[in-house]
Amino acid sequence: MYKIFDTVDEVSRYTTQRLLDKIRTQPTATLGLATGSTMEPVYAQLLASLHNSPLNVSKLTTFNLDEYIGLSADHPQSYNYYMHQHLFNQLDIPEESIHLPDGLTDNIDSACQCYSNAIKDKGGLDLQLLGIGTNGHIGFNEPLTSFNSRTHVVELSEQTRIDNSRFFNNKAEMPTHALTMGILDILEAKEIILVATGKHKAQVMAQLFHSSIDESLPASALKKHNNLTIVLDREAATLLPEQVCKNAV
Ligand SMILES: O=P(O)(O)OC[C@H]1O[C@](O)(CO)[C@@H](O)[C@@H]1O
Numbered sequence: 667m668y669k670i671f672d673t674v675d676e677v678s679r680y681t682t683q684r685l686l687d688k689i690r691t692q693p694t695a696t697l698g699l700a701t702g703s704t705m706e707p708v709y710a711q712l713l714a715s716l717h718n719s720p721l722n723v724s725k726l727t728t729f730n731l732d733e734y735i736g737l738s739a740d741h742p743q744s745y746n747y748y749m750h751q752h753l754f755n756q757l758d759i760p761e762e763s764i765h766l767p768d769g770l771t772d773n774i775d776s777a778c779q780c781y782s783n784a785i786k787d788k789g790g791l792d793l794q795l796l797g798i799g800t801n802g803h804i805g806f807n808e809p810l811t812s813f814n815s816r817t818h819v820v821e822l823s824e825q826t827r828i829d830n831s832r833f834f835n836n837k838a839e840m841p842t843h844a845l846t847m848g849i850l851d852i853l854e855a856k857e858i859i860l861v862a863t864g865k866h867k868a869q870v871m872a873q874l875f876h877s878s879i880d881e882s883l884p885a886s887a888l889k890k891h892n893n894l895t896i897v898l899d900r901e902a903a904t905l906l907p908e909q910v911c912k913n914a915v
Pocket residue numbers: 700701702703704705731732796797798799804805806830
């Protein structure tokens with residue numbers, strides 16, 4: 667299902683509403699969370715809504731999608747730091763219920779296995795929030811990642827390094843590798859919300875719409891899912907067929 671809104675603000679309000687509905691109806695839910703600039707207004711809106719109408723979030727569990735290898739949790743560009751800055755520092759979720767891959771682990775294989783197993787032990791993800799890379803990555807699952815993948819190490823693609831180097835002083839400072847939840851971990855979520863905003867996402871959203879289910883476009887795996895909502899602003903939806911846009915308001 668597509669939901670298309672005029673502005674980023676409306677996208678964030680809708681996405682927040684979905685998150686609040688989940689928390690309200692299932693206070694012990696396990697949430698899969700994403701980072702990136704797309705999620706910043708979503709988390710800001712979520713905090714504002716919870717400030718105005720508090721809900722008990724203390725029984726939630728969260729798993730983040732990914733983390734750069736080599737960055738410590740207190741590195742300003744680590745996703746651990748991002749999540750605490752944009753969300754967790756202002757939410758009453760116990761630290762032990764918050765999970766992110768550890769970018770400094772010295773036993774990567776076992777850390778990856780433990781991460782996917784920890785998600786399974788919680789009964790799977792009740793709701794997974796996703797952004798999308800301009801190359802179609804979800805989490806950091808780059809093109810040609812197996813759709814059967816569990817949490818694993820990835821070498822970041824040239825496109826992702828170009829896209830995300832804006833967060834670093836220069837491209838050389840940006841890590842070359844990351845840990846990411848696998849595509850199968852994501853697909854096992856009971857509900858998935860993919861959010862994309864801005865003109866720079868229009869091309870990949872059109873590709874996703876027209877693509878068959880193919881590992882060259884990681885996000886196309888989502889077409890196998892039976893509870894997927896794609897939430898876009900007008901700019902990200904520019905290249906979609908008019909009929910899709912008409913039906914998505
Ligand atoms: O929202 P952005 O910054 O465009 O990033 C898109 C996606 O790619 C990532 O950078 C990698 O997972 C995510 O943080 C994000 O969901």
